[in-house]
Amino acid sequence: MTTWYFLNVESRRQRNYAYLFLGALLLTAISYATMGESLYSPLSLTVVVPGLYLTSFGAAYFKIAFIIIPLVFIAWTWRLYIHDGKIPLRSSVTFLITSLLSGFYLITRWEYGLEYQGIDHTIAMYGYNLLFWLALIFAYVWNRKKPTFFSSFLFHLIFFSWLSWVAFPWLGELI
16 A cells, blocks of 8 residues: 555656646747737747847847746746645745736836837736736635645746736837
8 A cells, every 4th residue: 555655646746747847838938929029929028138138148049038937937836846735935925026016017117008019019918917917816816725736836837927928018119
């Protein structure tokens, strides 16, 4: 019986690591998709600004900026797959602070968004952020009611997706 339990734990751990790497691949695609100039690729500052810094090493380095957030996701969530499934305090505090900063950013960039991107783009960015905030709150409440690996994973995947795609959209003059 002990052997079966041990195998079950190992297979669960392997499944969790598979989720981790699949999540990182999804985040890589989302981060890469933000590099355009449309409603579906809003030039997220969390990807574009590191890309601009990387151009000091050469223009080709701008395109590798999309792997930064997936790498942070792996580093941030690595230990979560060993624990009981609760969202850690550091993730809750980071979500709260990032949401407040994003809200402040969106409020202060409203005029620039209207002037440079237009009303449709600006409202779409605000709508995307609202949907992500609601999804994150839902995932957080779900995890608090019933802490499982999957609800914690979902919260972190949504959080890092939001962060890499639309948490801080480019609302101003284009580069």
